[in-house]
Amino acid sequence: QKCLKLIKKTKFLNSYITVTEDLALEQAEEAEIRFQRGKPLGPLDGIPVAVKDNFSTANIETTCASVMLKGYIPPFNATVVQKLLDQGAVLMGKTNLDEFAMGSGSTDSIFGPVRNPWSYSTHCRDRSGQTPGGGTSDSDWAVTGGSSGGSAAAVASLTCFASLGSDTGGSTRNPAANCGIVGLKPTYGLLSRHGLIPLVNSLDVPGIMTRSVHDAATVLAGVLQGHDPKDSTTVDYPITPINLPDDIDVSSICIGIPREYHAPGLSSETLSHWSRTAELFEKAGARVVEVSLPHTQHSIVCYHVLCMAEVASNMARFDGLEYGYRSAVDSSTEAMYAATRHEGFNDVVRRRVLSGNYFLLKHNCKLFVVKQIRIGHLGYNFVLMFVCCVCFRLLTPTTLTEAIRYTDFTKEDNRTRSAQEDIFTQPVNMAGLPAVTVPVALASTRLPISLQLIGQAFQEQKLLTVANWLE
Numbered sequence: 126q127k128c129l130k131l132i133k134k135t136k137f138l139n140s141y142i143t144v145t146e147d148l149a150l151e152q153a154e155e156a157e158i159r160f161q162r163g164k165p166l167g168p169l170d171g172i173p174v175a176v177k178d179n180f181s182t183a184n185i186e187t188t189c190a191s192v193m194l195k196g197y198i199p200p201f202n203a204t205v206v207q208k209l210l211d212q213g214a215v216l217m218g219k220t221n222l223d224e225f226a227m228g229s230g231s232t233d234s235i236f237g238p239v240r241n242p243w244s245y246s247t248h249c250r251d252r253s254g255q256t257p258g259g260g261t262s263d264s265d266w267a268v269t270g271g272s273s274g275g276s277a278a279a280v281a282s283l284t285c286f287a288s289l290g291s292d293t294g295g296s297t298r299n300p301a302a303n304c305g306i307v308g309l310k311p312t313y314g315l316l317s318r319h320g321l322i323p324l325v326n327s328l329d330v331p332g333i334m335t336r337s338v339h340d341a342a343t344v345l346a347g348v349l350q351g352h353d354p355k356d357s358t359t360v361d362y363p364i365t366p367i368n369l370p371d372d373i374d375v376s377s378i379c380i381g382i383p384r385e386y387h388a389p390g391l392s393s394e395t396l397s398h399w400s401r402t403a404e405l406f407e408k409a410g411a412r413v414v415e416v417s418l419p420h421t422q423h424s425i426v427c428y429h430v431l432c433m434a435e436v437a438s439n440m441a442r443f444d445g446l447e448y449g450y451r452s453a454v455d456s457s458t459e460a461m462y463a464a465t466r467h468e469g470f471n472d473v474v475r476r477r478v479l480s481g482n483y484f485l486l487k488h489n490c491k492l493f494v495v496k497q498i499r500i501g502h503l504g505y506n507f508v509l510m511f512v513c514c515v516c517f518r519l520l521t522p523t524t525l526t527e528a529i530r531y532t533d534f535t536k537e538d539n540r541t542r543s544a545q546e547d548i549f550t551q552p553v554n555m556a557g558l559p560a561v562t563v564p565v566a567l568a569s570t571r572l573p574i575s576l577q578l579i580g581q582a583f584q585e586q587k588l589l590t591v592a593n594w595l596e
């Protein structure tokens with residue numbers, strides 16, 4: 126009930142698309158009874174959670190923040206959603222995002238942009254009485270980052286304890302960093318993608334957003350991870366519980382600082398907190414070394430070619446026949462397809478579909494897609510994985526700066542900014558590795574600055590142990 130009250134109080138943040146109030150109250154009541162009988166279902170029994178609106182939820186509208194899927198009610202739950210419910214989690218609602226998870230601001234939604242809760246935080250006013258990042262006028266507030274901005278704002282505004290995002294190139298870590306919470310991108314294949322409406326199948330993973338590293342570990346290992354027969358890319362490993370020790374000794378670990386991540390546009394404050402944190406590790410006895418990831422500059426290009434190619438084939442299913450929106454144009458089947466897609470998708474999605482189909486033309490495919498797979502998936506993977514194996518963990522910024530104001534975000538060429546923003550996050554998806562973002566400081570704007578730790582594949586225990594120390 127407290128969480129529901131907070132959802133109503135923070136409606137202006139626009140973090141939820143659908144609030145499942147009745148369901149939440151019913152689930153909470155059932156959990157209460159189990160609790161009184163001393164028989165909770167699991168670690169999340171009775172715990173309020175929220176789910177990004179690109180995960181299918183049985184009998185609950187799932188829109189992907191797009192005209193195309195508005196009104197679409199899936200007949201089944203995504204596996205990760207089902208796992209949450211099986212453990213007694215209380216579903217508060219479905220959260221806002223960039224249309225079909227394409228973006229880095231959560232500003233491209235048919236339901237309007239998501240606002241960063243820090244812009245309205247009363248206990249964080251600076252000396253002149255200003256709230257951080259603005260928050261005073263209707264447009265003067267900071268963005269949440271994206272594309273899972275609704276899930277990040279929902280956790281940061283305390284309307285739930287954990288939320289699901291999706292992470293294809295940083296969509297969980299970017300908004301988590303901007304909203305000062307923990308954002309975990311698990312190893313590709315550890316969590317089921319069944320029921321997650323795909324963006325780039327070869328890179329997508331469900332992401333976990335929480336208030337603490339401990340909570341992220343509980344949601345991951347206690348509830349979500351594990352093989353799913355409905356997703357052939359999940360690995361059939363025995364599930365190991367994650368135990369985060371209270372007393373963490375980092376003296377035996379090696380932390381790599383990638384040289385190429387000193388990227389153009391990195392704010393001096395972020396850089397200084399990055400250096401300071403590396404020093405902190407060093408003082409605690411860890412070995413901190415500079416490493417080189419020479420493919421970094423190619424990574425964004427590779428990502429975009431692969432992303433567009435996969436988007437083109439993924440979006441082909443939205444033809445006006447099977448699900449959601451259908452245009453009134455009916456002069457021919459082709460005209461209906463074209464009009465449905467034109468009216469149903471925003472220009473970001475249409476642009477990726479067009480470019481993707483261009484890259485997939487027979488004579489372009491070899492030139493672009495195969496080459497990008499070689500450079501990106503193989504080249505980059507290999508180097509990043511190799512460095513992670515030798516060096517165990519990498520410490521990098523998550524974003525170039527703290528969250529920027531909506532007026533600035535929309536003033537600049539949004540898409541260029543979007544591509545730049547992903548520089549620290551999307552190489553991790555190309556390599557399929559786990560990474561976690563942790564807030565480490567407040568910028569002079571009093572908005573959070575976060576850093577990212579990248580780990581070895583399927584070594585979430587080690588990664589979260591170090592993240593817990595950092596937290």
Ligand code: GLN
Pocket residue numbers: 226227228229271272291292293294295296297324432543547
């Ligand atoms: N910003 C990236 C994009 O627009 C990442 C998206 C994501 O991770 N879902 O493609």
